[in-house]
Amino acid sequence: MTFEEIESRLKFDEQGLIPAIVQDYVTHEVLTLAYMNRESLQISLVEGNTCFFSRSRQCLWRKGETSGNTQKIIALRADCDSDALVVEVKKAGPACHTGAESCFFDELYEDETLKSFSLTDLHALIDGRRTNPVEGSYTSYLFQKGRDKILKKVGEECTEVLIAGAKSDRDETIYELGDLVYHAMVLMSDMGISLEDVVRELAKRHVIDHKVKQERMK
Numbered sequence: 001m002t003f004e005e006i007e008s009r010l011k012f013d014e015q016g017l018i019p020a021i022v023q024d025y026v027t028h029e030v031l032t033l034a035y036m037n038r039e040s041l042q043i044s045l046v047e048g049n050t051c052f053f054s055r056s057r058q059c060l061w062r063k064g065e066t067s068g069n070t071q072k073i074i075a076l077r078a079d080c081d082s083d084a085l086v087v088e089v090k091k092a093g094p095a096c097h098t099g100a101e102s103c104f105f106d107e108l109y110e111d112e113t114l115k116s117f118s119l120t121d122l123h124a125l126i127d128g129r130r131t132n133p134v135e136g137s138y139t140s141y142l143f144q145k146g147r148d149k150i151l152k153k154v155g156e157e158c159t160e161v162l163i164a165g166a167k168s169d170r171d172e173t174i175y176e177l178g179d180l181v182y183h184a185m186v187l188m189s190d191m192g193i194s195l196e197d198v199v200r201e202l203a204k205r206h207v208i209d210h211k212v213k214q215e216r217m218k
Helices: 004-008 038-047 119-131 139-147 146-166 170-190 195-217
Strands: 016-023 029-034 051-054 057-064 073-076 085-091
Touching: 029 038, 029 051, 029 085, 038 057, 038 073, 051 170, 073 119, 119 139, 119 170, 119 195, 139 146, 139 170, 146 170
Parallel strands: 016 085
Antiparallel strands: 016 029, 051 057, 073 085
């Protein structure tokens, strides 16, 4: 789709602006809310990195032009009214000028009974137990014992998943899958593998599978 085609489908406000919600394409965390005009949108699409329009300075600004914290655009979507954008990005460094990963860090309210959890948070916690061991922490214990111990636990949990699945016990299988995912993430941390690395590998397979299906349909 050309820029002209994209532009024609969008509704800019009376100032010629459209709000752009920037989101991490791996974690789906909302990073910031900025604004684009037609020129900054075109620059973003041509260069492949986010460029916004500053309402306070009344000028264009490329994200990371001074800090180096750029945002590579992975996908661009419009809402149902075509008057707002979601920009999925791969970020190089914090999104906020304060140094925070996201501009939305001032927590005002959260229902404790439904407190959010993410694999990203778990991975960060596991990494922290590796770099800063905590006495009595099982995760730190695994790192202290080394790679062989971690691999042994991953193997044991694989077996537990197979046993639970063979019994068709849904609850037990979920429980054992939780153990397997956790220990697999300990191995990832030990080997310097990020969630993004795994997502990228899965995405690559999806693209290949999609191309194969297209070839078969010809």
